[in-house]
Amino acid sequence: MAEGGVGALLIELYDKTWQALGPQGWWPGETPFEVAVGAILTQNTNWGNVAKAIAVLKDRDLLEPRALGDLPEAELAELIRPAGYYNVKARRLKNFLDFLANRYDNSLAKMAGDEAERLRPALLGVKGIGPETADSILLYALHKPTFVVDAYTFRILSRHQLIGEACSYEELRGLFMERLPSEVPLYQEYHALLVRLGKDWCRPKPRCDTCPLHGWPEA
Numbered sequence: 655m656a657e658g659g660v661g662a663l664l665i666e667l668y669d670k671t672w673q674a675l676g677p678q679g680w681w682p683g684e685t686p687f688e689v690a691v692g693a694i695l696t697q698n699t700n701w702g703n704v705a706k707a708i709a710v711l712k713d714r715d716l717l718e719p720r721a722l723g724d725l726p727e728a729e730l731a732e733l734i735r736p737a738g739y740y741n742v743k744a745r746r747l748k749n750f751l752d753f754l755a756n757r758y759d760n761s762l763a764k765m766a767g768d769e770a771e772r773l774r775p776a777l778l779g780v781k782g783i784g785p786e787t788a789d790s791i792l793l794y795a796l797h798k799p800t801f802v803v804d805a806y807t808f809r810i811l812s813r814h815q816l817i818g819e820a821c822s823y824e825e826l827r828g829l830f831m832e833r834l835p836s837e838v839p840l841y842q843e844y845h846a847l848l849v850r851l852g853k854d855w856c857r858p859k860p861r862c863d864t865c866p867l868h869g870w871p872e873a
Contacts, residue, residue, distance in 0.1 A: 661833035663816060663871055668840075671847040674866035680846035681794035686762040688717055693790035694746050694783070695737040706736035719760040723751040746782030753780045762795060770798040785823050793845070797838050801830040802845045806852025813856065814871065 682701070683689035688708065695704045710733050711717045716725065725733075731744035757776070758764040765773070770792060777788035785803070792798040803826045811817045817826060834840060855865035862868055 660816060660829065664830065664833055666871065667814075667816075667867070668844050668847065670870060671851060671866055672843065675847060675850055677843060678846035678850055680842065680849065681790070683794070685717075686766070686795040687719060689795040690750070690762065690791045691717065691722075691747065693787050693795070694750060695734060695743055696790075697739070697743065697746075697787060699738045703737050707734040710734070710736065719751060719754055719762075722747065723755055723760070742782070749781050750783065753777075766796040766798075770796075770800060773798065774800065785827070789827070793838065793841055799831075799836045799838050799841060801827050801834075801841050803827050803830075804845075804849070804852075806848050806856065807845075810848055810851055810856045810867075813860070814867065 681689050681692065682705070683692055691711075692701075692704055692708060695707055708717065711722070714733070716722055716733070722730065727744050727748055730747065731740045734740050734743055734747070737743055753776075754760055754762070754765065758768075768776075773792060773796065774788055777783050777791060778785065783791075789800045789802040792800045793802055803823050807826060808817070808821070811826070812819065812821075817829070821829075830841070830844070834844070851865070851867070855861045855867075
């Protein structure tokens with residue numbers, strides 16, 4: 655497929671999905687810190703379980719960096735139990751909280767003032783934070799122009815033959831970032847629309863007949 659063709663198809667994919675589904679209002683969260691915590695907790699689980707864990711933290715007035723940082727790890731694990739893999743996620747949260755405290759004085763605002771080119775490798779250096787989580791924090795909590803790739807992204811683009819099976823995370827992220835305008839609202843909405851498509855239609859057993867992308871792209 656020609657290079658220009660891929661870019662045009664990515665725009666078509668966005669336009670068709672947006673026209674069919676409208677804005678998604680993603681990522682849910684009242685503060686940048688809540689969004690960052692949610693990005694870590696949502697690993698290997700659904701958002702409903704994450705929302706329950708965040709509600710517990712809110713009810714106890716713990717959803718702020720210093721309060722969570724002072725909490726013993728075992729106690730934090732019990733509080734976030736609804737999110738699943740709670741012992742592992744408590745350690746990952748603690749790693750992120752240590753990073754935030756040591757590098758940005760517990761301030762997401764200070765963190766947001768740093769350059770994306772410095773932030774991404776720094777986040778990837780935090781144990782337990784992989785590319786998808788790092789990009790979610792950057793895009794939704796810090797409003798930095800980076801594209802979030804997830805399992806839905808791979809599945810949708812692969813099934814519509816825009817990528818091959820061997821495509822890596824970084825290659826797929828680059829596919830979007832090199833061919834779309836570097837705009838935070840566009841990246842946010844595009845990712846959210848792909849999540850909606852993946853959850854409702856492009857499942858492991860797809861529901862192609864009613865999908866907004868049924869028959870696209872035309873041969």
